[in-house]
Amino acid sequence: PVFAGRTILSSTISKSYTQEIAEKSELVRTNVKPNGKKPYLVGFLANDDPAAEAYATWTQKTCEDMGFEYSLRRVPNKDFLEEKIIEANNDNDIDGIMIYFPVFGDAQDQYLKQVIKMEKDVEGLNHTYYQNMYHNIRYLDEEKKLKSIVPCTPLAIIKILEFLKVYNSLLPLGNRLYGKKAIIINRSEIVGRPLAALMANDGCTVYSVDVHNIQKFTRGEGLKFSKHQVEDLGANTPELLKELSLDADIVITGVPVDNYKFPTESLKEGAVCINFSFHKNFSDDVKSKASLYVPSTGKVTICMLLRNMLRLIENNYHKEAK
Ligand code: NAD
Structure with missing residues (x-):
């Protein structure tokens, strides 16, 4: 091939947050x-x-x-x-x-x-934070001073998509994935389902895949709903998965086994591929189709944990000031 995709390491992405977080940490400490x-x-x-x-x-x-x-x-x-x-x-x-x-x-x-x-x-695992995320509610209070916390692994993947410029900053905040289609292979309550909801809440059409079936998460035609809706598309068959994949701009994998590999031939040319599983879910030839490939996400997750912690400290400060 004339063109091979690029690998973007999570260490590179996390570096783009290092300075911002370190500076904020110092501000929070002193003020x-x-x-x-x-x-x-x-x-x-x-x-x-x-x-x-x-x-x-x-x-x-x-x-x-x-x-x-x-x-x-x-x-x-x-x-x-x-x-x-x-x-x-x-x-x-x-x-x-x-x-x-x-x-x-x-x-x-x-x-x-x-x-x-x-x-x-700091990980944002409390039920209140999850419920706010699923309902696309960004604040904990009516005055909108206390920001809700987003679970840190799905948040890290959102930040990775921003870094990769999959999020289109010319679109209004909250709709920046409008027109994009994504596949997420994992629907755990810790990563896959919240991630599908977050991306759909930002305007993406998400096909959420687990071992059993495939669901579609969207905000409806013309983004008419304020939060995502879910539709069952049927069993997870290789045929249905391939049909959806060939049209997907983004493929995100989180299958926790060593022998799972997403079939490279099912990727759309130029797709963005991100793997958050501890195991390598893409084959070595992934970049013959992918434009950008992020092999792991853990380092960005830790940055988001620290970012969440600063937010919690600020929330507590605003609460005391009330
Ligand atoms: P889990 O076991 O709770 O969920 C696995 C999900 O994958 C389920 O939805 C399951 O149905 C689906 N799945 C399994 N095999 C599949 C297949 N063949 N086709 C389609 N779907 C399939 O695991 P988890 O807690 O979500 O963690 C998944 C992986 O992500 C692990 O390797 C874990 O180490 C990693 N992880 C990474 C981070 C990070 O920050 N990078 C954070 C949390 C978890």
């Missing part, structure tokens, strides 16, 4: 925080997953680089984790709390997410 200390994040690790350990190490490094304080608290006995989180909720020195999941690997993890106090929930 907003009552104790004048660096914003302080605590991560709880209660599993022995090497991926979680690596993520924690990277969080620590990013925090140090950007003017944040970080500490990793290991809880070898998971049954004590809830108490430890409550202690951190009540500790005024701590600004943000996160848990490295999975902990129990079942519904109890859903419960743990809600134990983190909303005001310290």
